Amino acid sequence: MEFEDLEPKNKLRKPTDLSNWNIEDLEAYIENMRQEISRAEAMIAEKRSVSSAAESLFKK
Template identity: 80%
Template sequence: MTFEDLEPKNVTRKPVDLSTWNIEDLEGYIANMKTEIQRAEAMIVEKQSVSSAAESLFKR
């Protein structure tokens, strides 16, 4: 069990105040967010694959 397991799953987070960030920081933030989106999308594909495999196994 990790610390992340103890955090509530559906908490609405307060948006980050970007008004004081410089351009380089904003570009880095965007790059990090895009990387995180790709990681989440890959996890969705993986979970769909596992789910499909399980469904086909139990439908037999």
């Protein structure tokens, strides 16, 4: 077993330092994050749907 196998696959990034950002940049950043959250939520819903379909197909 390699040491890389024990490392988490999705490492958390350090939070971005926002202290020097202006208000417009912060608002744009928030909007981009909202869009990314929506995209991630859509992917979760899709994966759950596929998983449910697979479970119902293979249920006895």
